[in-house]
Amino acid sequence: MSRKKRLFVLLISVILCFAMAVPVSAGTTYNQRKKASQKLFNAIYYGKYTINEISATPVCVNRKEFMKILGCGQYTADKIARQSGARVEIGRRVLIYMPKVNQYLSDVTNLK
Known part of the structure; x- marks a missing residue:
């Protein structure tokens, strides 16, 4: 791999690690996030994963993020989410399974 390409991969992987790939919640500390992002970076840099294998879009989102993605209200x-069958309840937490929503929306709008 050329030096230029390796630097580009490094830059992209660092952006992925810190911006998208490492989940941030109220329970995680800075050191935990840093360790997780470093682990992911090492996996990418040393060839365990490629950039194409790591998806920037989450599989499940919570209700507030789902509203932002769709640009609509809670109702x-x-x-x-109910009509598409993508609503997943884990205890009191409600998550939306995005691949099912994408399939439902493409079926409803006849985009294939």
Whole structure:
């Protein structure tokens, strides 16, 4: 791999690690996030994963993020989640399974 390409991969992987790939919640500390992002970076840099294998889009999102993605209110977002069958309840937490929503929306709008 050329030096230029390796630097580009390094830059992209660092951006992925810190911006998207490492989940940030109220329970994680800075050191935990740093360790997880470093582990992911090492996996990418040393060839365990490629950039194409790491998806920037999450598989499941919570209800607030789902509303932001769709650009609609809570009622419409919940209605779409229920109709598509993508609503996943884990205890009191409600998550939306995005691949199912994408399939449902493409079927409804006849985009294939």
